[in-house]
Every structure is written in C-alpha cells, then in structure tokens.
Amino acid sequence: MNVKATQPRHPGIRHFGIGQAGIWIALGVVVLVAGTFLPQFRDPANLANIGRQIGVLGILAIGQTFVIAAGAVDLSVGMLAGLVVVLTCALSPEYPLLPVLAAMLCLGAGVGVLNGLLVTRLRLNALILTFGMMSVLHGVIFLITDRSVGRAPEILRTLANGEVLGIPFAAIVVLTLGAAGHIALSRGRFGYHLLATGGNAESARRAGIATRRVLVIAFAISGLSAALAGLLLAGRIGVGYPLAGSGLELDAIVAVVLGGTALSGGRGSVARSIAGVVLLAMVSNLLNLMQVSGFAQTALKGMIVVAAILLN
Amino acid sequence: MSALVSRQVTRLLLDRWAIALVLAAIYWAGLALSPTAFGDPAYLLNTVRQIAPVGIAAIGVTMVMILGGVDLSVGAVISMTVVVSAAVMDGSAPNLPLAITQACCAGMVVGAINGVLIAFSRVSPFILTLGMGIAVIGLTQMLTGGTARGAVSPGFREVFNARLGDVLPVLALVLVGLAAVGLVIEKRTLFGRQLFLLGSNGEAARLAGLPVRPITITAYTLSGLFAALAGLALMARSGVSGTQAGQGMEFQVLAAVVVGGTTFEGRRGGITGTVIGVLVLGLAFNLVKVICLPYHTQLVVVGAIIITASALYGYLNRTFD
Numbered sequence: 001m002n003v004k005a006t007q008p009r010h011p012g013i014r015h016f017g018i019g020q021a022g023i024w025i026a027l028g029v030v031v032l033v034a035g036t037f038l039p040q041f042r043d044p045a046n047l048a049n050i051g052r053q054i055g056v057l058g059i060l061a062i063g064q065t066f067v068i069a070a071g072a073v074d075l076s077v078g079m080l081a082g083l084v085v086v087l088t089c090a091l092s093p094e095y096p097l098l099p100v101l102a103a104m105l106c107l108g109a110g111v112g113v114l115n116g117l118l119v120t121r122l123r124l125n126a127l128i129l130t131f132g133m134m135s136v137l138h139g140v141i142f143l144i145t146d147r148s149v150g151r152a153p154e155i156l157r158t159l160a161n162g163e164v165l166g167i168p169f170a171a172i173v174v175l176t177l178g179a180a181g182h183i184a185l186s187r188g189r190f191g192y193h194l195l196a197t198g199g200n201a202e203s204a205r206r207a208g209i210a211t212r213r214v215l216v217i218a219f220a221i222s223g224l225s226a227a228l229a230g231l232l233l234a235g236r237i238g239v240g241y242p243l244a245g246s247g248l249e250l251d252a253i254v255a256v257v258l259g260g261t262a263l264s265g266g267r268g269s270v271a272r273s274i275a276g277v278v279l280l281a282m283v284s285n286l287l288n289l290m291q292v293s294g295f296a297q298t299a300l301k302g303m304i305v306v307a308a309i310l311l312n
Numbered sequence: 313m314s315a316l317v318s319r320q321v322t323r324l325l326l327d328r329w330a331i332a333l334v335l336a337a338i339y340w341a342g343l344a345l346s347p348t349a350f351g352d353p354a355y356l357l358n359t360v361r362q363i364a365p366v367g368i369a370a371i372g373v374t375m376v377m378i379l380g381g382v383d384l385s386v387g388a389v390i391s392m393t394v395v396v397s398a399a400v401m402d403g404s405a406p407n408l409p410l411a412i413t414q415a416c417c418a419g420m421v422v423g424a425i426n427g428v429l430i431a432f433s434r435v436s437p438f439i440l441t442l443g444m445g446i447a448v449i450g451l452t453q454m455l456t457g458g459t460a461r462g463a464v465s466p467g468f469r470e471v472f473n474a475r476l477g478d479v480l481p482v483l484a485l486v487l488v489g490l491a492a493v494g495l496v497i498e499k500r501t502l503f504g505r506q507l508f509l510l511g512s513n514g515e516a517a518r519l520a521g522l523p524v525r526p527i528t529i530t531a532y533t534l535s536g537l538f539a540a541l542a543g544l545a546l547m548a549r550s551g552v553s554g555t556q557a558g559q560g561m562e563f564q565v566l567a568a569v570v571v572g573g574t575t576f577e578g579r580r581g582g583i584t585g586t587v588i589g590v591l592v593l594g595l596a597f598n599l600v601k602v603i604c605l606p607y608h609t610q611l612v613v614v615g616a617i618i619i620t621a622s623a624l625y626g627y628l629n630r631t632f633d
Contacts, residue, residue, distance in 0.1 A: 073439075122623040123630070127438050128566075128576045132618035135563045139611030146608070250442055263436050295453035302447025309435045309443065 022311075023259050023275045030282050040289050048168050053281045054274075055160060055170030056081070056233045060252035061259075061273040062174075062181040063225025068256050069185065070218040071198035071265025072119060072126035075249045077226040079137035080111055082245025084230025086141055089150035089240030097153050104227050111137070112223020116216030134249070141242050149240040156235030170232060174274065177228070182270040194218060199266030250305060255280055257308045280304075330628070331573055331588045338595045346602040354479055361481035363594035365390065365546040366561060367587065368487060370568045371494040372423075372538025374586040375531050377569055378498075380511045380578030381437040383532060385426060386539040386565055388445035389419050390558025392452045393543025395461070398553030403463035411465065416540045422448055423536020427529035445562070452555050460553040472548035483545060487590075490541065494583040497534075507531060511578030560611075567614045568593045571621040575629070593617070 034041040041047075060077055067074045084104045091100045115133060119126050159169050185191040196204040197211045205211045233244055257263065258279060259272030283304075287297050342350035349355045360367075369386045376383045393415040400411035426444055430437050475481050498504040506527050510517045518524050546557055572589025574581025596617065600609050 118619065118623075123626055124619070124622055125576050127436075128570070128622050129619055131438075131563075131566070132615040132622070135567075135615030135618065136612050137615075138560075139608050139613075139615065142608035142611065143606055247446070250439075250446065253439060254443075263439065293454070295450055295458060297450070299447050299450025299454060302443050302445070302450055305443025305446060306429065306440060309439050310429065310433055 020260050020269075020272065023272050023279065026258075027275055027279050027282075030279060030286075034282065034286055038286065038289055041286065044166055046285065046289075048163055048166060050278070050281050050285050051163075051168040051171035052161065052236070053285070054277050055168070055174055056229045056236065057248065057251055057255060057280065058174035058274050058277045059177060059225050059229040059232065060248055061255040061277045062178055062270055063222035063229075064249075064252040064256050065181070065259070065261060065268050065270050065273040066185065066194065066218045067126075067222045068253070068261055068263060069198045069265060069268030070194050070215055071201060072215060072218065073130065073253065073263065074112075074115065074219060074222040075127065075130040075253075076111065076115060076133040076137055077222060077229070077252060078245040078248035078250070079134050079141065080108060080223060080226040080245065081230035081233055081248055082243065083137055083141050083144075084108060084227050085234040085237065085244040086144055086149060086240040086242055088156070088231060088234045089148075089152050090144065091150070092153040093150055097155065100153075101231065104231060105224060108223040108225075108227025108230070109220050110223070112220040112226070113216060115223065116219030119219065120212040120215050138246075145240065145242055147242070152234040152238050152240075156231055157238060158235070160232050160235030170236075173232070174277075177225075178270055178274045185268060185270050190214070190217070195266055195268070197265075198268070251280065251301075254305050254308050263309065330624075331571065331585050331592070334571070335588050335592050335595070338592055338599065342595055342599050342602065345599070349598070349602060357475075357479060357481055357484055359594045359598050360484040360487065360591070361549070363590055363597070364483040364487040365542040365549065365558075366564045366568060366593065367542075367590035368490050368545055369539045369542035369561065369565045370572075370586050370590055371491055371583055372535035373565050374569050374572070374574050374581065374583050375494070375498065375507060376437075376535045377574045377576065378507045378511045378578060378581060379528065379531050380514065381430060381528070381531070382441065382566070382576065383423075383426065383535045383539075384438065384441040384562045384566070385422060385445040385448060386535065386542070387558045387560060387562035388448035388452070389422050389536055389539035390543040390546060390561055391555055392422070392448050392558075393419055393540045394547045394553055394557040395452050395456055395555055397544060397547055398460070398462035398464060399456070401462055401465040401468070403465065405465045405467055408465045408468060412544060415544055416537055419536040419538075419540025419543070420533050421536070423533040423539070424529060426536070427532030430532065431525040431528040449555070449559075456555055458555060460555070462553055464547065464551050464553075469548055469551045472545070483549060486545060490538070491583060491587050494538075498583050503527065503530060508579060511580075563611070563614050563618070564593060567617045567621075570625075571617050573625060575625050576622060580625075580629070 060081065063077065064074060084107065088100060088104055115130060118124055118129050159173070162169050185194065193209045193214050196207070196209055197214045201211050230245065234240070237244055255276035256273045258276035259269060261268040261273060284297065287300070339350065369390065373383050373386060396418050397411045397415040400414050401407050422444065426441055429435065429440060472482050506522055509522065510524060510527055514524065543558060550557070568589040569586050570576065571592055572581060572585030574585060596613055597610055600613055
C-alpha cells in the first residue's frame with residue numbers, strides 16, 4: 001500500500017532528462033537527415049521494409065526491458081528464439097498449428113521461469129547464468145539439427161511478411177505488444193514492484209515486495225517474448241535455420257540501452273526500447289541503401305554496442 | 313571453538329581441493345568407461361594438446377576475473393590472430409617472427425582498448441567485451457573479405473605439433489610454460505597482489521593509492537596478449553586460417569576459469585585452479601566422445617559446467633565466509 005503511494009505517478013516524466021529524451025532526438029535526427037538526403041529511404045516500400053525488420057528485435061527488446069529494469073539481464077533469448085525457429089519449422093509440417101504454437105510459448109515461458117528460479121534460488125549472477133544457458137540452448141539446437149529443417153507454417157509467413165494498407169503486420173504486432181508492455185511496466189502494480197526490485201532489491205524486499213517472484217516473472221516475460229520473436233523469425237526466414245537467433249540477445253540489449261534504460265536496473269521504458277529498435281533498424285537500412293558491406297556493418301554494430309554502453 | 317576450526321579446515325579443503333576432486337572424479341569416470349583410452353598417457357597428453365589454446369587464453373582471462381572484470385572478446389581475438397598471422401606468414405619461413413610479433417601486438421591493442429574503456433568509465437565489462445568481440449570479428453572479416461588468406465610458414469606447425477620422445481606434445485609444454493609465466497605474475501609480482509586487492513575491494517584499493525587504472529589496463533592487455541598466443545597455438549594445431557576459428561571459444565575459456573574457482577565477482581581463485589579447470593574441461597569433452605554422445609553435446613556440457621560451478625562456488629563462499 002505504502003509502496004504504491006510513495007512512488008511518483010509518472011516516473012518517466014519526473015526524471016525527464018537527456019537520457020530519456022536522447023533516443024527520441026536521435027530518432028528524429030536520423031529520420032530528418034535520411035529523409036532529406038536519401039530519396040530511397042522515404043519510399044513507402046522501404047519504410048514498410050523497416051517496419052518488417054523491427055518485428056523480431058522489437059519483441060525481444062520488450063522482454064529484455066523488463067529483465068534489465070529488474071536489475072538483471074537475459075543473454076539466453078537469442079538462442080531461445082533460434083530453438084523456437086528450429087522446432088516450429090521441424091514440427092509444423094507434421095502436427096497441427098495450434099498445439100505447436102502453444103508448445104513453443106510454453107517452452108519460452110518455461111526456460112524463462114527456469115532462468116528466474118536458478119537466479120533467485122541459487123543466487124547466481126544473471127549474466128553468468130544466462131551466458132551458460134545460451135551455451136546449453138546452442139547445444140540443444142545443434143543436437144536437433146545442424147542444417148535448416150522443415151518449413152514455417154503459412155500463417156507465420158503471412159504475419160512476418162504481409163501487410164495491411166501498407167503497414168506490415170510485424171510492426172502492428174510489435175506496437176500492440178509494446179503498448180501492453182509499456183502500460184504493464186509504467187502503470188500497474190507489477191511494474192512498480194519490478195522497478196523497485198531493480199532499484200534496490202534489499203529495500204524492496206524489506207518493503208514487503210516479493211522480489212524473487214518479481215524476478216521470476218520478469219524472466220518468464222523475457223522467455224515468452226523470445227518465443228514470440230522466434231515464431232515471427234520463423235515466418236520471416238521460412239525454414240528452421242539453426243543459427244537464426246544467434247547474436248540477437250546483444251542487439252536487444254543494445255536497443256534497450258539506446259533507449260536510456262540503465263543496465264544497473266531500477267529504470268526502464270518499453271516505448272523507448274522500441275524506439276531504440278527502430279533506430280537500429282533505420283541505421284542498418286541506411287547502411288544497406290549506401291551499400292556498406294556486411295562485414296563493415298558487423299564491425300560498426302560492435303562499435304555501436306560499445307558506444308551505447310559507454311554513453312549509458 | 314572446535315566447530316569453528318573444523319569449519320575453517322573444511323573451507324580450506326573445499327577452496328583448495330574441490331576442483332582437484334572434480335578432476336579426479338572425472339578421470340575416474342573416464343577410466344571406468346574406457347580403460348584403454350584414459351589409461352594411456354599418450355591419449356591424456358593429446359587431450360592436453362587439444363585444449364591448449366583454450367588453456368592459454370584462460371590464463372589471461374583469469375587475471376582479468378581476479379580483478380573483478382571479464383573478457384569475452386577472447387574468441388574474436390583468437391580468430392583475428394589466426395587470420396593476421398596467416399596473412400603475414402604468407403607461407404614463408406622468414407616471415408615467422410614478424411607474424412608472431414604482429415599477432416601479439418594486435419591482441420594487446422584490443423586488450424588495451426578494452427582496458428582503457430573499462431578503466432575510464434564504469435561500464436559492465438561483460439557487455440563491453442561482448443560488443444568489442446563483435447567489432448573485432450567485423451574488422452577481421454573486412455581485412456580478409458570473409459575468406460581465408462595466407463598460409464602457415466613451413467616448420468611452424470611441425471615444431472609445435474611435434475612430440476618430445478614421441479609422447480610429450482610441444483603444445484602441452486607451451487601451455488605449462490605459459491601457465492608458469494602466469495603464476496609468476498600472479499604470485500611473485502606486485503601487479504599480481506594488486507589484482508587481488510582490486511578484486512576484493514576496489515574502493516579500498518583506490519583510497520590506498522593503488523594505480524587502479526594502470527592495473528586494469530595492464531590486466532586487459534595481458535588478457536589480449538594471452539588470447540593472441542592462444543590464437544597462434546590454435547593456428548599451430550589446425551594449420552588453417554579462417555575468420556571463425558575462435559568462434560564461441562570464449563564459452564570454453566569462461567567455463568574453464570569458473571570451474572577452476574575464479575569467481576565472476578573477483579578476488580578469489582587463481583591460475584592454478586584455472587589450469588586444473590582446463591584439464592577438467594578437456595577430460596569432460598573426451599568423456600562426451602568416449603560415451604558416443606554427439607559432438608554438440610559439448611556445448612551443453614560447457615553451459616552446464618558454467619552454471620553448476622558458479623552456483624557451487626557461490627554456495628561455498630556464502631556458507632564458509
């Protein structure tokens with residue numbers, strides 16, 4: 001009761017500063033500059049393309065925002081999404097769609113809960129635990145297959161690649177989930193408890209917040225979002241490519257960090273994380289339009305990671 | 313009083329010998345499952361030879377982790393070293409010294425950049441070095457255009473793959489030699505002691521007037537150097553240049569260091585533990601092979617080792633501190 005009363009009603013606005021506004025300014029600058037100097041950029045087809053590209057990473061970034069705001073981090077999401085891609089494509093030609101989808105969501109949430117329980121019960125550092133889990137999941141994927149398998153169900157392909165009135169479904173999915181996530185984190189009781197846990201776990205615990213449960217739920221959200229992202233990714237690639245998810249965890253963390261969420265926890269905004277994803281997608285799109293090689297893009301991506309956390 | 317003493321003794325035993333017990337247990341399991349292989353010294357020494365690159369990189373990472381940091385860019389640095397050294401060697405023997413020097417310098421530069429960025433800001437070394445790894449992989453690919461360039465100098469592989477008296481692999485000796493160098497740095501130099509102080513209590517170290525930033529930068533530079541040497545060892549073993557040679561090796565390195573008792577929180581452990589941890593990893597990999605599990609089970613084993621070892625040492629530290 002008390003905890004809720006003493007929280008600022010709009011934490012985002014009260015602490016409004018360069019850290020919060022930075023991402024919107026950066027986004028605005030990129031859109032203005034690119035829109036002015038690169039006619040291909042403002043082509044509706046290109047914009048729709050960007051919309052499709054934010055799908056997978058956007059969903060991952062939503063889950064990652066919850067975990068990071070709770071003071072942890074989840075490095076296992078990339079490989080988890082990859083596992084979902086492989087399993088979905090391998091299973092869907094043989095089994096009906098709904099049970100497969102349900103099984104994938106359960107798998108994601110299950111791995112998330114397992115991560116959360118291991119972190120809270122064994123008191124492990126979340127970085128090292130999820131780093132180990134990443135290796136385990138990587139192994140599991142390759143035990144299933146070392147080459148592309150199966151085929152993504154038609155509905156996922158449509159969801160990932162289709163559009164309505166020029167707006168890609170993927171973008172609609174991300175914005176819907178993002179809105180729900182944003183409200184859950186910034187308005188609800190759970191969001192307050194989560195931010196309190198991330199800010200100072202000991203104080204939060206003494207104030208009567210079930211910090212362990214909050215962390216487990218945060219990891220479950222992250223795992224669930226990884227499964228959703230994996231389903232969308234399966235639709236986008238079309239086949240069960242074993243390395244589909246590799247490296248996505250870092251992209252998601254970078255997007256969250258670009259959104260001004262501190263890695264130390266206690267603060268975070270889903271909306272700004274998604275703005276971070278859009279920024280990353282636009283930069284990647286611009287580099288493609290300017291025909292920068294994929295290798296140079298990899299190097300640049302690493303530098304963006306370094307720069308983003310240095311600025312953070 | 314006696315209870316306290318017995319607690320202290322138990323703690324000391326667990327601290328010092330837990331990892332040795334694990335090594336013994338895993339060796340015993342191997343011996344039970346495959347007496348011919350695990351009873352054969354040549355087979356065991358070959359295991360050491362195989363794991364040598366991981367072991368060499370783990371020495372440097374141990375120093376960084378004692379100080380409370382971590383270096384996940386080692387996999388990328390290993391790939392970079394393989395590519396750079398192959399390109400400089402270009403298949404001719406006279407280029408060899410230059411190739412080794414340049415590879416080591418490249419590793420130290422990456423390490424120094426890591427160190428400077430971490431020393432002069434308060435970023436998470438975990439994420440920073442992960443990002444640095446990606447940047448290094450991208451730069452390596454730009455350098456080569458994505459394909460393998462160059463070739464190994466004649467004699468390089470032959471020397472390092474030789475076996476003294478047909479038993480003792482030179483690469484295993486190199487690992488032992490570098491571990492000895494690491495141990496001297498850790499135990500017999502001021503820098504080694506400063507690493508532990510910095511890892512135990514960074515604020516106290518700073519207030520006591522320790523040059524915190526130079527120490528941090530030196531540790532990461534050494535980690536880069538050892539990763540470069542690991543790359544050269546890998547090059548000697550495989551003889552093939554490729555931009556993905558060291559991909560994922562940071563997982564094995566971290567597993568070896570963590571299982572050896574150097575915790576992610578810093579201040580504990582050391583290179584002795586890491587060397588035993590490397591042997592545990594090597595035997596575990598061979599055990600996976602001996603019981604005919606698919607190759608990729610190794611990844612699961614590595615992950616499980618990282619998680620279990622961290623949990624176990626965390627529990628021991630809480631129980632006996």
